[in-house]
Amino acid sequence: MNVLVTVTEGATVDDEFRIDGLAIDDGSLTTDLNEWDEYALETAVRLAEADLVDEVVTVTIGPEDCEGTIRQVLAKGADRAIRVWDDALERSEMLDVGAKTALLAAVVETEEPDLVLTGVQSADEGFMATGVSLAAAVDYGWAAVVNALEVDPDERIARVRRELEGGVEERTEVDLPAVLTIQTGINEPRYASLRGIRMAQRKELAVRSLADLGLEASAVESRLRLRELAEPESESEARVLEGSSEEAAAELATVLREQGVGR
Amino acid sequence: MSDVLAVVDHRQGALRDVSFELLSAGRDLADATGGDLFVAVVNGPTAAFADEVDREGVDAIYTVDAGEEFDHDVYAGAAVHLVETLEPRILLAPNSVNGIDYLPAVATRLDWPLVTDAVGLELEGETLVATREHYGGKVEATLEVALDGGVAVTIRAGEWPAATGEGAASVEDVAFDLEESANRSRVLGFEAVAGGDVDIAEADVLVSVGRGIEDEENLELIEELAEALGATVSASRPVVDAGWLPKNRQVGQSGKVVTPDVYIAIGISGAVQHVAGMKGAKTIVAINTDPNAPIMDIADYAIHDDLFDVVPALIEQFE
Ligand SMILES: Cc1cc2nc3c(=O)[nH]c(=O)nc-3n(C[C@H](O)[C@H](O)[C@H](O)COP(=O)(O)OP(=O)(O)OC[C@H]3O[C@@H](n4cnc5c(N)ncnc54)[C@H](O)[C@@H]3O)c2cc1C
Numbered sequence: 001m002n003v004l005v006t007v008t009e010g011a012t013v014d015d016e017f018r019i020d021g022l023a024i025d026d027g028s029l030t031t032d033l034n035e036w037d038e039y040a041l042e043t044a045v046r047l048a049e050a051d052l053v054d055e056v057v058t059v060t061i062g063p064e065d066c067e068g069t070i071r072q073v074l075a076k077g078a079d080r081a082i083r084v085w086d087d088a089l090e091r092s093e094m095l096d097v098g099a100k101t102a103l104l105a106a107v108v109e110t111e112e113p114d115l116v117l118t119g120v121q122s123a124d125e126g127f128m129a130t131g132v133s134l135a136a137a138v139d140y141g142w143a144a145v146v147n148a149l150e151v152d153p154d155e156r157i158a159r160v161r162r163e164l165e166g167g168v169e170e171r172t173e174v175d176l177p178a179v180l181t182i183q184t185g186i187n188e189p190r191y192a193s194l195r196g197i198r199m200a201q202r203k204e205l206a207v208r209s210l211a212d213l214g215l216e217a218s219a220v221e222s223r224l225r226l227r228e229l230a231e232p233e234s235e236s237e238a239r240v241l242e243g244s245s246e247e248a249a250a251e252l253a254t255v256l257r258e259q260g261v262g263r
Numbered sequence: 264m265s266d267v268l269a270v271v272d273h274r275q276g277a278l279r280d281v282s283f284e285l286l287s288a289g290r291d292l293a294d295a296t297g298g299d300l301f302v303a304v305v306n307g308p309t310a311a312f313a314d315e316v317d318r319e320g321v322d323a324i325y326t327v328d329a330g331e332e333f334d335h336d337v338y339a340g341a342a343v344h345l346v347e348t349l350e351p352r353i354l355l356a357p358n359s360v361n362g363i364d365y366l367p368a369v370a371t372r373l374d375w376p377l378v379t380d381a382v383g384l385e386l387e388g389e390t391l392v393a394t395r396e397h398y399g400g401k402v403e404a405t406l407e408v409a410l411d412g413g414v415a416v417t418i419r420a421g422e423w424p425a426a427t428g429e430g431a432a433s434v435e436d437v438a439f440d441l442e443e444s445a446n447r448s449r450v451l452g453f454e455a456v457a458g459g460d461v462d463i464a465e466a467d468v469l470v471s472v473g474r475g476i477e478d479e480e481n482l483e484l485i486e487e488l489a490e491a492l493g494a495t496v497s498a499s500r501p502v503v504d505a506g507w508l509p510k511n512r513q514v515g516q517s518g519k520v521v522t523p524d525v526y527i528a529i530g531i532s533g534a535v536q537h538v539a540g541m542k543g544a545k546t547i548v549a550i551n552t553d554p555n556a557p558i559m560d561i562a563d564y565a566i567h568d569d570l571f572d573v574v575p576a577l578i579e580q581f582e
Contacts, residue, residue: 011398012398012399013398013401013402015552015553015554015555017401017402019402024398024402094406096376096377097367097370097377097379098370098371098374098376098377101371123398123399124398125395125397125404126380126395126399127377127379127380128358128379128380129366129367129370129379130367131367132363132364132365132366132367132368133367133368133370133371133377134371135368136339136367136368136369136371136372137371140447141448142335142368142447142448143335143364143448144335144360144363145360145363145364161454162360162364163360164274164360164361164517165359165360165517166516166517166520167455167517167518167519168274168275168453168454168455168456169453169454169455170333170450170452170453171450171451171452171453171454172448172449172450172451173448173449173451174447174448175447175448178447178448184500184501184504185500185503185504188505223376223408223409224376224378224406224407225406225408226405226406227392227405227406227407228404228405229397229402229403229404230402230405231401231402231403231555232396232400232401232402232403234555234559234560236559236560236562236565237563238549238559238562238563238564239563239564240564240566241564241566245569245572245573245576246576248566248568248573248576249566249573249576249577249579250576250580252548252566252573252577252580253577253580253581255548255564256492256525256548259525261468261492261493261524261525262491262492262493262581
């Protein structure tokens with residue numbers, strides 16, 4: 001059995017940030033392995049360690065800049081990585097779910113994994129949709145927001161729990177091949193070991209262009225267009241307690257006592 | 264003119280609140296184009312649900328009876344079938360855990376573009392303009408997409424008013440064949456996550472801690488504060504995911520919904536899934552270094568400062 005994990009480099013904005021047209025100014029962004037994908041990767045590596053899976057391959061859509069993040073993923077136990085990028089992608093300010101689906105579907109069709117793991121969402125745009133959309137494109141089974149997984153390679157079934165709202169979980173079984181979107185908390189992701197980091201340098205990181213994947217530029221054109229990015233107008237009506245930490249704490253203590261707290 | 268098809272959401276015998284908000288969002292869009300609002304009820308007690316969703320502004324209701332509960336294969340199949348027969352150009356569903364478990368598949372099968380988690384929708388001629396939140400609510404993105412063949416959209420709960428008023432919609436039961444090959448998963452049942460010793464929903468005062476606490480060791484500080492205030496400790500998801508506090512302390516969409524008299528959010532940004540669990544608190548206090556954190560939008564009192572300075576000073580006030 002082989003697993004393909006989609007890995008994306010997510011960005012968080014700093015407390016103070018600048019919007020520069022249709023993008024956030026680079027200087028106010030911090031990029032890292034997307035939080036949800038960390039759990040998806042860990043899930044795959046654990047399946048490999050339990051000998052349920054022969055190979056863990058990752059796929060990332062992104063420019064050369066994100067190879068640092070990809071090496072991190074290799075250091076944490078993925079066997080090899082694929083990075084998909086093309087000049088045609090460089091030019092669009094946004095890749096919508098449809099475009100990502102087309103790119104990832106082409107990779108799934110060449111890799112033919114039994115299981116595809118994605119994060120529930122990327123922390124920056126949070127569409128929560130690529131995994132399920134991909135499943136439909138490649139005609140795999142699927143389950144979204146999975147917080148427990150058991151794989152039965154003989155019966156070719158994944159037994160999962162889906163985390164619904166309000167502390168309720170759904171038990172579902174999905175036939176393989178399948179795409180599962182993995183929720184945080186399903187496991188405790190590891191840190192890369194020094195040995196892992198050394199080994200990662202020697203692992204394969206293949207770069208694929210649209211032509212390599214047999215895709216036309218039109219197939220990955222985003223139909224969603226970004227019109228504007230803005231800082232939302234603050235709806236805050238909070239009374240801000242000012243001054244030094246001690247002064248603010250003293251004022252808060254007064255407020256809390258008025259509410260009957262701590263008396 | 265474009266018609267709108269809205270597929271409502273239900274679980275364990277009850278329609279979810281967002282379903283009625285979906286009707287308002289759908290009606291607004293249908294009005295903007297002079298089209299009809301169709302509503303689909305898939306599975307469950309369909310006749311009773313059809314009655315409930317027959318609110319003002321709904322033109323026709325279609326029911327599909329192929330089981331008790333949500334099943335994404337049935338939902339996806341039903342949605343594709345209804346789109347092909349009714350030919351709406353906008354397909355709406357809630358951005359719930361179940362909504363995102365099938366609508367992306369429907370969009371792909373129909374080759375429609377997909378917008379998820381919309382907080383605002385507007386029609387400008389043949390263009391649908393959607394507002395979304397990026398970067399955990401710190402940036403507002405306006406997206407546009409041509410209506411062309413059709414667009415699939417999920418909406419965020421709590422952004423549209425619930426539809427009210429008595430409707431006079433026609434109700435039609437729809438049968439369709441779900442291809443055997445399309446049925447790749449089986450829902451086996453539900454489980455409520457274990458309760459445990461503490462019920463944070465019962466607490467009058469909650470001291471709630473988020474990722475800003477950085478390290479498990481630092482939790483001591485929060486526990487000390489809770490003790491000084493006679494409060495109970497709760498948390499946002501990352502603190503629970505890391506295993507620093509048990510699951511029964513988690514506030515939010517997938518944790519508990521709490522309505523204490525006072526909720527003190529410490530190092531919590533206020534992501535939508537967290538806010539879903541605590542916006543009903545009477546008084547909300549936010550302690551956060553980031554004055555633009557979304558939690559500030561719902562806070563009554565705010566301290567824009569480092570929790571490692573404020574919390575010890577606050578403990579001192581109560582000693
Ligand atoms: C399907 C789904 C379900 C979810 N369910 C839940 C749920 O039930 N509950 C939940 O909480 N989340 C839930 N989430 C996760 C949610 O999206 C956020 O990721 C999470 O709420 C963020 O937690 P946080 O605010 O603690 O962390 P962050 O968003 O990382 O915020 C940390 C905050 O701490 C502040 N900070 C940092 N250092 C300091 C300091 N020294 N002093 C003061 N402030 C500081 C920062 O400015 C920041 O605002 C869910 C997500 C998904 C996709």
